[in-house]
Amino acid sequence: MGLKEKRIIQAFQKELFPALETEINTAAGFTVPLNISWNTLMEDRFSHLYNDTFPKIYFQPLIEGFKAICVDDMGIELLKAGLKEVIIINENDEHNLERAITFEAGVLKIDHSPIVNADQVDRRSARIISLLEDKLEEFAENGSTNTTSESAESSENKTTESSEKKTIDINEMYNRSFVTSMEKQEIFNEMVSGLDWSCDMAEGKLTFGEDKVFDIQIFGTYSENEKSWMWAWANTQSGISETFLQTSLAVKAFGKALNITDFTTPKFEVESDPGAFFATIATASIGESCYVPLAFKGVIVYVTIKSEEADSKAKNTAESICSHILKVTSEYTFPQKFSLYFYLTAKGYDVALPGNNLVAKKGEDQILGIFDLKGRLMKVSNSKITVQA
Numbered sequence: 001m002g003l004k005e006k007r008i009i010q011a012f013q014k015e016l017f018p019a020l021e022t023e024i025n026t027a028a029g030f031t032v033p034l035n036i037s038w039n040t041l042m043e044d045r046f047s048h049l050y051n052d053t054f055p056k057i058y059f060q061p062l063i064e065g066f067k068a069i070c071v072d073d074m075g076i077e078l079l080k081a082g083l084k085e086v087i088i089i090n091e092n093d094e095h096n097l098e099r100a101i102t103f104e105a106g107v108l109k110i111d112h113s114p115i116v117n118a119d120q121v122d123r124r125s126a127r128i129i130s131l132l133e134d135k136l137e138e139f140a141e142n143g144s145t146n147t148t149s150e151s152a153e154s155s156e157n158k159t160t161e162s163s164e165k166k167t168i169d170i171n172e173m174y175n176r177s178f179v180t181s182m183e184k185q186e187i188f189n190e191m192v193s194g195l196d197w198s199c200d201m202a203e204g205k206l207t208f209g210e211d212k213v214f215d216i217q218i219f220g221t222y223s224e225n226e227k228s229w230m231w232a233w234a235n236t237q238s239g240i241s242e243t244f245l246q247t248s249l250a251v252k253a254f255g256k257a258l259n260i261t262d263f264t265t266p267k268f269e270v271e272s273d274p275g276a277f278f279a280t281i282a283t284a285s286i287g288e289s290c291y292v293p294l295a296f297k298g299v300i301v302y303v304t305i306k307s308e309e310a311d312s313k314a315k316n317t318a319e320s321i322c323s324h325i326l327k328v329t330s331e332y333t334f335p336q337k338f339s340l341y342f343y344l345t346a347k348g349y350d351v352a353l354p355g356n357n358l359v360a361k362k363g364e365d366q367i368l369g370i371f372d373l374k375g376r377l378m379k380v381s382n383s384k385i386t387v388q389a
Contacts, residue, residue: 065128234266
């Protein structure tokens with residue numbers, strides 16, 4: 001595999017695969033053990049097609065197969081108990097489905113050419129569904145033979161599970177939150193545009209103009225002189241009431257749960273102000289209406305706001321959502337396909353990623369995004385789905 005092919009595959013892993021992996025885990029109802037031999041998924045003459053063929057050949061059939069199996073709790077439990085691993089590899093440039101897709105001893109193996117018959121997604125999905133329906137229960141039962149001994153060692157297992165808990169990448173969290181948070185910031189900025197502000201930290205009130213008063217949570221502070229960040233929950237000398245620390249405490253809690261040290265370290269030195277980065281994650285993850293940086297003589301205090309007025313202005317129509325997508329993709333640099341997947345999912349859409357497209361459906365509304373080979377948005381449109389009686 002040459003440098004060009006390596007770069008193409010690396011770009012796919014970074015920009016397109018995370019959203020596909022999320023779809024796979026969502027369809028299955030649990031985190032699926034994926035073992036992907038990326039260096040084998042190659043065909044030098046056609047590497048420019050990978051962004052289109054990889055999803056169709058390897059990932060979309062998995063998603064559709066898991067969705068078909070996991071239509072109820074029984075299917076979810078069987079899949080979780082019987083599926084030990086998914087191996088994706090290309091050893092023999094195989095495209096005969098009986099040889100290319102197998103399920104043995106709880107291991108679902110897709111050993112398929114990365115190019116041949118790419119558009120036959122339905123056939124590969126059907127093969128996966130058939131294998132799982134025929135053999136899943138057998139492997140699930142075999143996997144449960146040690147139930148008694150496992151029960152006796154439940155305490156030890158829980159300890160092991162905790163120690164092996166996956167650390168969530170903070171940049172991934174930011175990219176998941178980015179488009180949602182930008183919508184919230186845009187709405188609030190329009191509400192208070194051109195108005196002077198004043199803040200009463202003791203009362204937890206932020207006022208814009210004469211009559212726009214908002215309840216705030218103290219989030220954290222960045223000292224421009226010390227080049228340091230401090231979480232509000234750690235600022236014991238300020239005497240902030242715990243009533244106004246709930247958002248920062250919530251961030252600390254899920255930082256502890258997800259092994260994110262930046263969220264659990266009381267104070268740390270950092271050259272650039274991380275407040276907007278952290279607050280972007282918090283506003284989307286915790287459901288705050290927005291965040292506001294307040295400058296006080298070398299210290300920037302970040303607060304978050306919960307406002308019914310701001311929340312009522314959320315973009316809920318397909319047209320307004322598309323308008324926001326166009327605005328944010330034209331103004332900011334971020335992994336667009338990945339971030340838009342989570343933005344539309346948060347809006348209640350059922351989102352799929354066929355090839356270089358994004359298709360989001362909710363009721364009769366449909367949003368279509370078309371991306372280039374680097375996952376950058378080229379076009380977005382909305383339409384109504386024709387529902388036949």
